[in-house]
Amino acid sequence: MKIFTNEQIRSIDRYTIENEGVTSLELVERAATAIACELISRWRPSHRICIFAGPGNNGADALAVGRMLIEQGYNVEIFLFNIFGKLSDECAYNRKRLLEIDNADFTEVVGGNFQPPDLSSDVVVLDGLFGSGLREPLTGGFQSLVSYINGSEAYVVSIDVPSGLFGEWNENVLSRNVVHADLTLAIQFPRLAFFIVDNAEFIGEWKVLDIELSQQEIKSSPYDYFLVEKSDARNMLRPRGLFTSKADFGNALLVAGSYGMMGAAVMGARAALRSGVGKLTVHSPRCGYNILQASVPEALFQADHHDIAITDITLKHDYNAVAIGPGIGTHDVTKKALESFIISHSSGKPLLLDADALNCISQRRHLLDALPPLSIITPHAGEFDRLFGEHNTAEERLKTAIEQSAYYQIIILLKGRYTAVVRPDGKIYFNSSGNPGLATPGSGDVLTGIIASFMAQGYIPAVAATLGAFVHGYAGDIAAERHGRYGVLASDVAECTGRAIRDIMQ
Numbered sequence: 001m002k003i004f005t006n007e008q009i010r011s012i013d014r015y016t017i018e019n020e021g022v023t024s025l026e027l028v029e030r031a032a033t034a035i036a037c038e039l040i041s042r043w044r045p046s047h048r049i050c051i052f053a054g055p056g057n058n059g060a061d062a063l064a065v066g067r068m069l070i071e072q073g074y075n076v077e078i079f080l081f082n083i084f085g086k087l088s089d090e091c092a093y094n095r096k097r098l099l100e101i102d103n104a105d106f107t108e109v110v111g112g113n114f115q116p117p118d119l120s121s122d123v124v125v126l127d128g129l130f131g132s133g134l135r136e137p138l139t140g141g142f143q144s145l146v147s148y149i150n151g152s153e154a155y156v157v158s159i160d161v162p163s164g165l166f167g168e169w170n171e172n173v174l175s176r177n178v179v180h181a182d183l184t185l186a187i188q189f190p191r192l193a194f195f196i197v198d199n200a201e202f203i204g205e206w207k208v209l210d211i212e213l214s215q216q217e218i219k220s221s222p223y224d225y226f227l228v229e230k231s232d233a234r235n236m237l238r239p240r241g242l243f244t245s246k247a248d249f250g251n252a253l254l255v256a257g258s259y260g261m262m263g264a265a266v267m268g269a270r271a272a273l274r275s276g277v278g279k280l281t282v283h284s285p286r287c288g289y290n291i292l293q294a295s296v297p298e299a300l301f302q303a304d305h306h307d308i309a310i311t312d313i314t315l316k317h318d319y320n321a322v323a324i325g326p327g328i329g330t331h332d333v334t335k336k337a338l339e340s341f342i343i344s345h346s347s348g349k350p351l352l353l354d355a356d357a358l359n360c361i362s363q364r365r366h367l368l369d370a371l372p373p374l375s376i377i378t379p380h381a382g383e384f385d386r387l388f389g390e391h392n393t394a395e396e397r398l399k400t401a402i403e404q405s406a407y408y409q410i411i412i413l414l415k416g417r418y419t420a421v422v423r424p425d426g427k428i429y430f431n432s433s434g435n436p437g438l439a440t441p442g443s444g445d446v447l448t449g450i451i452a453s454f455m456a457q458g459y460i461p462a463v464a465a466t467l468g469a470f471v472h473g474y475a476g477d478i479a480a481e482r483h484g485r486y487g488v489l490a491s492d493v494a495e496c497t498g499r500a501i502r503d504i505m506q
């Protein structure tokens, strides 16, 4: 699903109005119908619903929902904030229609002495104050109203976006000036802000409501941000022909493990094999020999000269993919080995670097310059900050990822609830699969194995990263069904990878 900016949404809106014979009022009516249906499916008519409408079309949506709920016999109280004496045409029209209803509980707030209604825990607040037309962070009376809503026990549903939050970047927005919604009903598209963890407390659960904006325009509009869903992953996965052989599925090298961290190598190797690599070699210190051969007999073992750490990374074959990092530790000898490998790596083939490989590089930042273009790094927030400096917010971190990805021409896969695959051209692919069960040791090693396997099979790095993240999350979802969100082990995720791919392809 494409994620558009405000400006793009306005232009798709305009196109729909100009080319599909729909008026702006009809779009408001469609949005309101979808919102009303959603509320009706969740609450009974006796439930008290308190609607706050602003002066623009977010308010128009809210007023229209109010009318529809009254017509369905709901117990609705509506407040329209007409502070500046200027309503959008759609808002003014919906105000008029409400006034035509006998006994509608409707209050128009025009000045400063507004007495807020009681918002107890059994009230549902519908927040239609501001949506995509927000100009600047909320101040004055709106700020007080938002504080009042946030301080109440009511269940809060926001229309389009929580009022006070911008759809994209929110650098200067204070938490107290944004509605904290329990449910956000986004009109037609989710917004970039939904995928940034800083905003999780504002957005709550979210759902996209389709108002049938022009599909043709949506398809042809360029985008910078994308939410990867099952159908996207399905389109990326190549079916396997009946006459294919191991040789068709690539040869991968996984440099992983050290004394006390051989599990990382085992999990990465299992995940790579479960996601279909043709041949896998694991390079580990000698102490890993018995462990690896016994637990992953399908993989070849290549012993380092050293007993407990990796000291020598050299490619004895022309591998289709080389992944380095899970469990290798940050011993000086390992850092040196990694440095000389990266500096002398001359084939130009992209590398995949994770975990301790990134921690090693963070102490030798010049190595980033030496990475082949389109190499993939897969940091979580901590590893990212060790590489690129401390960040106070996830939004700042994402912006840095965009800059650094372009600067070094590498793919940065920033892990989290919505893992972001940031590409050098500035495009970001957010992953939608996965659950908190994946927050378990070794989970990242499994991801590395999957991506390495896809790279070896000939998926271009950007696809291997995006598809790998989706398959990993999906395998985590299957594992959580079996073991629950507390009980998932990274080994379960590796184990479920093959089934995940099968389910996605069906």
Ligand SMILES: NC(=O)C1=CN([C@@H]2O[C@H](COP(=O)(O)OP(=O)(O)OC[C@H]3O[C@@H](n4cnc5c(N)ncnc54)[C@H](OP(=O)(O)O)[C@@H]3O)[C@@H](O)[C@H]2O)[C@@H](O)CC1
Residues within 6 Å of the ligand: 009, 010, 013, 027, 028, 029, 031, 054, 055, 056, 057, 058, 059, 060, 061, 086, 088, 129, 130, 131, 132, 133, 134, 135, 136, 137, 138, 139, 142, 159, 160, 161, 187, 188, 211, 213
């Ligand atoms: N596109 C779609 O898919 C569809 C979208 N729809 C809906 O329309 C919504 C967008 O509507 P919108 O453009 O009228 O903007 P909205 O957020 O209501 O606010 C604008 C008003 O707020 C004011 N204002 C702004 N900032 C302020 C501040 N800090 N403090 C005080 N005032 C401030 C601003 O004032 P002005 O800038 O004009 O001076 C103007 O009066 C969208 O979110 C969705 O819900 C659907 O109905 C149909 C299809």
Ligand SMILES: Nc1ncnc2c1ncn2[C@@H]1O[C@H](COP(=O)(O)OP(=O)(O)O)[C@@H](O)[C@H]1O
Residues within 6 Å of the ligand: 380, 415, 416, 417, 418, 419, 433, 434, 435, 436, 437, 438, 439, 440, 441, 442, 443, 444, 445, 446, 447, 472, 473
């Ligand atoms: N709440 C969550 N929802 C979805 N995915 C998650 C969640 N928490 C963690 N993950 C995923 O689990 C993986 C954890 O990786 P990482 O932090 O490197 O773990 P480890 O270092 O233990 O291997 C990442 O792919 C991340 O996206």
Ligand SMILES: [K+]
Residues within 6 Å of the ligand: 058, 127, 128, 129, 130, 131, 158, 159, 160, 161, 162, 163
């Ligand atoms: K809103």
